Amino acid sequence: MEWLTTWTAWHWLILGFVLLIAEILIPGIFLLWWGLAAVVVAGLMAFVTALTLPLLGIIYAVLATIFSIMWWKYQHGRDQADxxxxxxxxxxxxxxxxxxxxxxxxxxxxxxxxxxxxxxRIQGAGLNIGDTVEVLAVQGITLIVKKI
Structure with a gap:
């Protein structure tokens, strides 16, 4: 269990890449954000070495949550527009x-x-059989057309 208390930036990078590979194998756009959060934590460890494992775990959880929520909001807004x-x-x-x-x-x-x-079913003024028409609007099951 000593390996659990001595996590380095390499451990976080490995975790991040394992999650990113899992995202490729099991698509769903969810593990991606957890993997990216682990890579960010590894980068943070390269600059700040005095962080403890519990604090890094909290930072990781917060980042993964923020990334996931940001993606959900972006995708939800895009789906609404579509x-x-x-x-x-x-x-x-x-x-x-x-x-x-x-x-x-x-x-x-x-x-x-x-x-x-x-x-x-069409509706329009001055139409004869064989006329070519263009649809202007839709009212229920009736197409409002005009002669072209």
Whole structure:
């Protein structure tokens, strides 16, 4: 147990690199921050030699926690921003600015248009069968279109 009381910067570096290698083998972006905290503690030991092992352990735990929280806040903010601009699983919103051809048209300005391999309910003024249209907006399941 003597090795536990005489940790050097090398021990912290080895711990850091073992955690970084484990992060590569078991991805999850969590061991990365623990490994980086151990490398920082090793660097700190190179400059300040009077630190005790319990104090170094506390510094390591605090750094690992801070790094993990900083990463979580960064990633959480990025995920929130991506959700606001994502059209994943919202095909009707992905249809904005797409072009299609009118297939059916009623007297009330509501009809069906073909967009790719799918037909959609469309609404627009002055449309005839065969007209090329562009999607301006989405209201429920109806695409608001204009003739181009």
């Amino acid at each position: 959700e606001k601009h994502s059209v994943l699983n919202q095909r009707n919103h992905a249809m904005l600015a797409s072009r299609g051809v009118v297939q059916e048209m009623g007297d009330n300005g509501i009809g069906r248009g073909r967009f790719g391999d799918t037909t959609w």
